[in-house]
Amino acid sequence: VISRLNEERISKIAELINAGTPLSDWPQSYFVIEDNIQRSDILLNDKIINGSAIDSLLKNDSDVMLSKIELSGLRGRGGAGFSTSTKWRFCRDTKADEHYVVCNADEGEPGTFKDRVLLNSYADDLFEGMTLCAGIIGAKKGYLYLRGEYFYLLEPLQQTLQKRRDANLLGSSISGQQGFDFDIDIHLGAGAYICGEESALIESLEGKRGIPRKRPPFPVTNGFRNQPTVVNNVETFIAAAKITVFGADWFRSVGTSESTGTKLLSISGDCVRPGIYEYPFGVSIRQVLEDCGAEDAQAAQVAGAAGSTIPPQEFDRKIAFEDVSTGGSFMVFNQQRDLLDMVQNFTHFFCHESCGFCTPCRVGGSLMKNLVDKVIVGHATRGDLIEMENIGRVMQQSSHCGLGVTAPKPVLDTLEKFPEIYTKRLANRGFEPAFDLDAALEESRQITGRDDAEAYIEYEPLLKDSSMQDSSPQQTEQDES
Numbered sequence: 001v002i003s004r005l006n007e008e009r010i011s012k013i014a015e016l017i018n019a020g021t022p023l024s025d026w027p028q029s030y031f032v033i034e035d036n037i038q039r040s041d042i043l044l045n046d047k048i049i050n051g052s053a054i055d056s057l058l059k060n061d062s063d064v065m066l067s068k069i070e071l072s073g074l075r076g077r078g079g080a081g082f083s084t085s086t087k088w089r090f091c092r093d094t095k096a097d098e099h100y101v102v103c104n105a106d107e108g109e110p111g112t113f114k115d116r117v118l119l120n121s122y123a124d125d126l127f128e129g130m131t132l133c134a135g136i137i138g139a140k141k142g143y144l145y146l147r148g149e150y151f152y153l154l155e156p157l158q159q160t161l162q163k164r165r166d167a168n169l170l171g172s173s174i175s176g177q178q179g180f181d182f183d184i185d186i187h188l189g190a191g192a193y194i195c196g197e198e199s200a201l202i203e204s205l206e207g208k209r210g211i212p213r214k215r216p217p218f219p220v221t222n223g224f225r226n227q228p229t230v231v232n233n234v235e236t237f238i239a240a241a242k243i244t245v246f247g248a249d250w251f252r253s254v255g256t257s258e259s260t261g262t263k264l265l266s267i268s269g270d271c272v273r274p275g276i277y278e279y280p281f282g283v284s285i286r287q288v289l290e291d292c293g294a295e296d297a298q299a300a301q302v303a304g305a306a307g308s309t310i311p312p313q314e315f316d317r318k319i320a321f322e323d324v325s326t327g328g329s330f331m332v333f334n335q336q337r338d339l340l341d342m343v344q345n346f347t348h349f350f351c352h353e354s355c356g357f358c359t360p361c362r363v364g365g366s367l368m369k370n371l372v373d374k375v376i377v378g379h380a381t382r383g384d385l386i387e388m389e390n391i392g393r394v395m396q397q398s399s400h401c402g403l404g405v406t407a408p409k410p411v412l413d414t415l416e417k418f419p420e421i422y423t424k425r426l427a428n429r430g431f432e433p434a435f436d437l438d439a440a441l442e443e444s445r446q447i448t449g450r451d452d453a454e455a456y457i458e459y460e461p462l463l464k465d466s467s468m469q470d471s472s473p474q475q476t477e478q479d480e481s
Contacts, residue, residue, distance in 0.1 A: 001152055002030050033152075035117045036275035039291065041262045042254060043239060044278050046246060050124050051169050053132045053241040058177055062092060062136040069240055071248035073260035077235035078104065079303060079327035081259075084236055090220040092137040094228040101133045101142035101182075102224060102231045104201055108147060108193045109304035110349065111329035114264040115234040117276050119146075119153050122238055123160045127184060129237030131170065132244060133230055134182040142184040143224070145201050148191045157186060193353035197401055198231040199223075200355070211357045212401035235264055235328075254280035259320040267292045269301075269332035277330075279319065286315040294332040299339060299418070304329035305346040306406035309339075309413040340376060340421045343410045347372045350407035361404030364395040368408060378425050385422055389415060 002013065009030070016026055037044065057065055070085035091099060103126065107115040118126060130142045146154065161184055164170040174180045187205055189195050195204045199213035202224050223229025232240075239261060243251050252260045259281035265288065268274045272293025279288065289297050300310045302319070303326035310317065310324065317324050333342060351365040371388050374380040392408030399405050414421060438456060445455050 001033060003033050033116075033120070035121055037117065037278075038267075038273055038275040039277040039279065041278040041280060042250065043235075043242065043262050043264070044122075046242060046250075048125060048128070048242055048245045050128065050164070050167065051175060053128045053244045054135065054169060054175050056244045057132055057135045058175060058180075065132070065136055065244055066092075068244055068248050072243045072251040073248075073255075073258075074236070074239055074243060074251065075259070075321060076233060077239065077263065077327070078233040079325055081321040081325060084232065084240060087220055087232070088133060088136055088230055091228045091230045094221045096227050098141070098225070098227045099134075099137045099139040100224045100227055100229040101130050101137070101139045101184075102198075102202070102205065102219075102229055103130055103142070103144045103234060103237055104196065104198060104231055105150070105234050106145050106147045106189045106196045106201060107150070107234075108189075108191075108196045109306065109327055109329050110346070111266060111268055111301070111304050111331045112327060113266045113268075114276050114328045116150060116153070118234045118238060118264075119150065119157065123157055124164070125238045125241055126234055127161065127164055127170070129239075129241035130184060131174065131182055132241055133232070133237065135174075135180060137228070137230060139230075140181050140183075142182060143205060144184060144186045145195070145205060146186055146188050148189045151188065154186060154188065161186075192355075193349075194355045194401075194403055197403065200401070201231065202229065209355075211355050212403075214400075233327075256282040256318075256320050256322070258322045263319060263326070264328055265319070265326070265330045266328050267330045267332070270294060270297070270334035270337065271332045281320045282318050284316050284318055285310055285324065288319070288330065289315065289332065292332065294334070296335045297332050298335045298337060299333045301331040301333065301342065302326050302329070304331075305349055306402075306409060309410065309417060311417045314417075338421070339414055339418055340372075340425070343414055343421075344372050344376055346410040347407075350403070354403065354407070358398075358400035358404060360395045360399045361401075361407060364391050364399075364404070365407050367391050368395075368411060372411065375422055375425050379427060380422075380425065381427050382423075385415065385426075 066085050066089055074084040075081040076084060105115055105119060107113065134142055144157070161170060168175060170183050172181045174182060189204065192210045194212065195201045195210040197212045198219055199215060200210040202219060203213065204210040205224060219229045219231050221228055223231065255261045262278050262280050265277045265279060267277055274292065277288065277291065285300055285302065289300065297312065302308050302310055302324050307326060307329065308324060319326060333339060347369045351369040354361045354365050356362045368388060368391055371380065371384050374384060388411055392412045395404050395408045445451060
């Protein structure tokens, strides 16, 4: 893994490759992976002692722990924002032979890298949170589903697990409590974006092809091996562990009423200070851009390829579940960027990452990719823009899982908020005839003496500018609601 890539470093790497320089002779600084935390708040700053969350659980019972988490308002940090206490309670109360805890560390959303930092520097807190969850729901086995590209983290994570076993914080009779048995295995993913979806992740964990399940039933009642299973994000487990130690008020001291606590953002793109930023929920996009040194931002892509494209007139919107929700990705695009390049990149990404199970995503994604490519080369018409909107809505309304639902978002968002990036590349007519039919009929008109309107053919655009704006996804949703 080579980090901190910029134009200068890429040029030097190219020179080393062309010269055939052995990797052992490359500068070792190229291979150092740093956390690059630019801004920290309560989650990263306030440390807990290993075993403190477990001790808190053993001194109380699962209802007390769940009440703490419920009072804190903790919601899943993966983007969906489901109540953590509700999920854990549903799982605990489902009668079954086994219960399982699964951590989703398959950080595959483009532009997201905050879980990598947590796995690198806060692994003990993560495993503490998973063990806490196990004690609450009655699980004896847990799994960390690790992104395949994070293979270099596997050995240090295994070492951390072994240290916790040696300290009696994992294994049999944890902290001397008879019957409190729990251990964690690490399962490596294989690079499939779709396995970030919790039911597809479970399918992969069971050794099957990563295809999202039909829901309901949900994993909390029928998850891994058809047993009740909690699946949470790395950040969520860490927050839960710290809440049981520091209390609900500590967590609620920052954020908004609906989005308590903080959120880690992975900031990248056209900014002076990229890296990890921890903000209280409710921070404005404008403030984030100022802090990371994005002085001429044309747009911010929040929540990755599946997220929202935010134009300058919306920079005062807030990072929060009730406004702009995100799993952590925050990409900046300056005025020199062609946003259509971004759209093309994302549509190709979604087309490649579709699991192929359902037709709307499999075929719709391919059609969308081809239409964007057509716009890029200047062969598209306004009719193609109508087709893109129609395909996007079909995908959103009928896809099997969230991938197909969100895949058209880059196109639909930019069609609404940045229509000029499309219209300036359109062909002049709705279609380009191979020859001028009107001119070919001129001789016939002269012979027949026809000069009325019906003797002429008119070419008109298939779509007026105003109609494209009137059929925006947001307005359609409002009409339907």
